[in-house]
Amino acid sequence: MSKTFRIKKNRIIFFFTIMMMMQFLYLIPGDFGIGPINLSNFLLLFSISWCFYILYKYQKYKNKYQNLTIIFVFTSLILTSTYQSYVLYGQSIYMGLNAQKFLLTSLILYFPIVKLLKMGKITLSDIKSVIYVSGIVQIIIYFVQYFIGPNHVFLNVYYNTYLNGSMRIYGSGMLVTFLFYFCINDFFNRVHRIRSLLMLALYFSYLILINQGRTALITAAATLIFGLIIWKTKSVQRIIIYVLLLIVITECFNSLYFQNVISTINDPEQYSTYTVRLDGQEFYHDVLKNHPILGGGYVNSDWLPAVQGSGMNLGYYTDDNGMYGFLFRYGWLGIVLPVLLFSTLIIGGIKQYKNINQYIVLLAVFKIFVGIMTNSAWFNGYDFFGSVLLLIFSCESSFNNSSKKYKEYIFRKISA
Numbered sequence: 001m002s003k004t005f006r007i008k009k010n011r012i013i014f015f016f017t018i019m020m021m022m023q024f025l026y027l028i029p030g031d032f033g034i035g036p037i038n039l040s041n042f043l044l045l046f047s048i049s050w051c052f053y054i055l056y057k058y059q060k061y062k063n064k065y066q067n068l069t070i071i072f073v074f075t076s077l078i079l080t081s082t083y084q085s086y087v088l089y090g091q092s093i094y095m096g097l098n099a100q101k102f103l104l105t106s107l108i109l110y111f112p113i114v115k116l117l118k119m120g121k122i123t124l125s126d127i128k129s130v131i132y133v134s135g136i137v138q139i140i141i142y143f144v145q146y147f148i149g150p151n152h153v154f155l156n157v158y159y160n161t162y163l164n165g166s167m168r169i170y171g172s173g174m175l176v177t178f179l180f181y182f183c184i185n186d187f188f189n190r191v192h193r194i195r196s197l198l199m200l201a202l203y204f205s206y207l208i209l210i211n212q213g214r215t216a217l218i219t220a221a222a223t224l225i226f227g228l229i230i231w232k233t234k235s236v237q238r239i240i241i242y243v244l245l246l247i248v249i250t251e252c253f254n255s256l257y258f259q260n261v262i263s264t265i266n267d268p269e270q271y272s273t274y275t276v277r278l279d280g281q282e283f284y285h286d287v288l289k290n291h292p293i294l295g296g297g298y299v300n301s302d303w304l305p306a307v308q309g310s311g312m313n314l315g316y317y318t319d320d321n322g323m324y325g326f327l328f329r330y331g332w333l334g335i336v337l338p339v340l341l342f343s344t345l346i347i348g349g350i351k352q353y354k355n356i357n358q359y360i361v362l363l364a365v366f367k368i369f370v371g372i373m374t375n376s377a378w379f380n381g382y383d384f385f386g387s388v389l390l391l392i393f394s395c396e397s398s399f400n401n402s403s404k405k406y407k408e409y410i411f412r413k414i415s416a
Helices: 002-021 039-057 068-089 093-098 101-119 124-148 174-188 193-211 214-230 235-253 256-266 272-290 304-310 322-330 332-356 360-370 381-393 396-415
Strands: 158-161 167-170
Touching (some): 068 101, 068 304, 068 322, 068 332, 101 381, 124 167, 332 360
16 A cells, blocks of 8 residues: 555656646746746756655665766766856856756756666656656647637747737647657557557647647658558558558648648748758857867856857757757767767667567657757757656666566565
8 A cells, every 4th residue: 555655656746847847738937936946946956855865765775877977978068068158158157057957957857767766666657657648638738729829828838820820839849749659659569559549640730730840740750650660560550551641641741731841841941940040050060160179058048148159149049950059059079978878779779679569769769860950859958858768768677677676675674
């Protein structure tokens, strides 16, 4: 009875942690709080407290942490980018670190979550179910806001409105993207197949109507095709799925939205957002030529010299420029991080694929690679927590073994 309670308690804590990251699905503003303690500051303090509490409470049980090199490298890059911003723009050390508290929070959370997983106090199924349900609820909320329209905005997100009355919502896609991976994985493993297909249809509807990002849609479609290619199934079943997918793609290509996507690819100069990105990438390239090792540093948007030095005043945002933005922030020294991160995920993903028929990590890595020149989610803001989760998912077998060892340890302790 007490064991069940503890597992539920940790699951609830994880749920509220995710909710705080997502501003409770954007139902409350990001600056919500009391005095200087806003939501993000509170989450950082909570993460530190939870980490120390879990490590202290279970200090007698020693376990090995994987991926410490990646944690150390990214922490070092946070410090070097903060220092570089101080040198180049006079931005204070505090402002540099404060701008990266989202990354620090995600890195800190790795330790209590892994500790609890290795002891069996929480399971990967618990984590996946929290993300799954939260992703569904978030996508529904996005759709409610979309259909209500810009005249009655209840979400605390950026958005654009168009002449036809529709709106493009700029909210985090971390939860709904994991929902995408989970549904493909479930379908391939013959788990809730009808529900998985419905959720996939909902996800692509979200991309087309709400996200409206060309890269997001292309990478999602490419990832789905990649999944079908590596899917372990009978050839007849695979052919049926290919035919159905071909019909869906054909219908989509006849839609106005897809025509706009194709027009952008064929004649990108007509689209201001695309040309601004190209200009931004050229700007970052020039900065890297002058500061190749540490780049341009991490910019706090509240410090005007840093805003001007990074080109933000010209409409250049590192969030929109994927790998270019990453290199601008951390310099060529930072290239160590994606090499370590993706090599670890690929190795772990292949092991999961071969041994336990799990596709989540491989699908995620492929999706990131396809859009890496414009996608910044894997290293940016709270979306970076998605990369931390992928590292955790890639170690699934070690959690099962460690949980068994912990139970044996408790049994020996009781028997002594």
